[in-house]
Amino acid sequence: MTLAVPTASAAVTTAAGSHGFLSPTGVEIAFLLVGIVTFGAAIVTVTTKQLVHAALWLVVALGGLAVEYLLLTAEFIAWVQVLIYVGSVVVLLLFGLMLTRAPIGRSPDADSPNRWAALAVAVASAAALVWVVVDAFRTTWIDLDRAADSAGAGGGSTAVTGSILFRHWVLPFEALSVLLLAALVGAIVLSRKKNAEPSAPAGVSAGAGAGAGAQEGTR
Amino acid sequence: MHLAYPAVLASLLFCTGLYGVLARRNAILVLMSVELMLNAVNLNLVAFDVWLRDALHSGQALTLFTIAIAAAEIGIGLAIVLAVYRNRGTSDIDKLRDSAEPHDPDDDPHDPSDATATAATPATAADEKAEATA
Numbered sequence: 001m002t003l004a005v006p007t008a009s010a011a012v013t014t015a016a017g018s019h020g021f022l023s024p025t026g027v028e029i030a031f032l033l034v035g036i037v038t039f040g041a042a043i044v045t046v047t048t049k050q051l052v053h054a055a056l057w058l059v060v061a062l063g064g065l066a067v068e069y070l071l072l073t074a075e076f077i078a079w080v081q082v083l084i085y086v087g088s089v090v091v092l093l094l095f096g097l098m099l100t101r102a103p104i105g106r107s108p109d110a111d112s113p114n115r116w117a118a119l120a121v122a123v124a125s126a127a128a129l130v131w132v133v134v135d136a137f138r139t140t141w142i143d144l145d146r147a148a149d150s151a152g153a154g155g156g157s158t159a160v161t162g163s164i165l166f167r168h169w170v171l172p173f174e175a176l177s178v179l180l181l182a183a184l185v186g187a188i189v190l191s192r193k194k195n196a197e198p199s200a201p202a203g204v205s206a207g208a209g210a211g212a213g214a215q216e217g218t219r
Numbered sequence: 220m221h222l223a224y225p226a227v228l229a230s231l232l233f234c235t236g237l238y239g240v241l242a243r244r245n246a247i248l249v250l251m252s253v254e255l256m257l258n259a260v261n262l263n264l265v266a267f268d269v270w271l272r273d274a275l276h277s278g279q280a281l282t283l284f285t286i287a288i289a290a291a292e293i294g295i296g297l298a299i300v301l302a303v304y305r306n307r308g309t310s311d312i313d314k315l316r317d318s319a320e321p322h323d324p325d326d327d328p329h330d331p332s333d334a335t336a337t338a339a340t341p342a343t344a345a346d347e348k349a350e351a352t353a
Contacts, residue, residue: 039228
């Protein structure tokens with residue numbers, strides 16, 4: 001598969017001194033506000049003592065990310081995010097919390113005792129990443145208006161995404177379907193009860209039966 | 220829009236998920252933090268795809284693949300957590316120490332109270348640790 005070199009990037013990356021940080025556009029303000037909500041919800045998700053509340057705050061964080069995708073003109077990704085993450089992954093997590101009998105109220109031992117080391121690692125990596133990223137992309141400008149092509153369809157619309165996916169990414173798509181099938185079979189195998197099946201330990205039971213028969217024969 | 224906004228948000232979300240993976244004790248909360256980290260990567264992919272305007276839309280295609288793989292990962296992870304919970308009665312990562320070095324006499328993995336555990340539990344505990352570090 002030949003990955004096309006982005007030919008237009010040289011024209012896009014004109015750093016545009018006219019776009020300053022002190023004169024943000026409306027999209028930037030919206031992105032910033034939704035980003036603050038998303039980050040706050042993520043912080044609450046990883047720090048709250050109530051396990052079910054963590055799953056519900058995760059819904060807020062993932063929904064905020066869907067709005068960010070919409071602001072970045074990736075519409076199809078946004079709706080897939082809402083469908084898959086908010087619709088199924090969080091429901092799966094809530095089912096998991098209930099099936100493992102998670103405490104409903106505050107559980108004081110939700111965090112392990114090494115959380116200060118974890119906090120130090122996270123803050124250090126956040127500082128390093130933010131410094132590097134801001135230093136590298138301080139003057140880079142995304143032209144969201146020109147992201148829509150001449151046909152009027154945005155770069156992230158369903159038509160464009162489907163066409164790209166089934167024209168250039170068919171082989172990874174099929175491989176992904178095989179992976180999903182393997183994950184499905186693996187989940188079924190993992191979650192099957194060991195003692196509820198008479199057929200799987202056939203060798204063991206046959207051996208035990210043979211042993212019992214031998215015992216009866218000697219008896 | 221400046222590319223710095225989504226990039227900074229993605230790195231902050233990634234580090235939040237990193238903190239959650241390192242500091243949380245319940246296995247399902249660790250899975251939630253892993254989801255946060257994957258979403259940070261997705262935001263980076265989408266932002267750079269919109270910036271570069273790749274002809275193949277590699278970023279958005281890879282984002283879709285990442286979402287599908289994350290869904291598969293959460294299914295397998297929850298199946299492992301439920302299997303561990305069924306065998307051990309806990310989904311607490313700190314208590315799954317069968318594959319740890321026995322440096323502390325209190326944490327002896329060959330404790331007689333664990334003798335009733337089936338032979339499959341060390342494998343699931345090892346899978347659990349691999350899942351937590353994945």
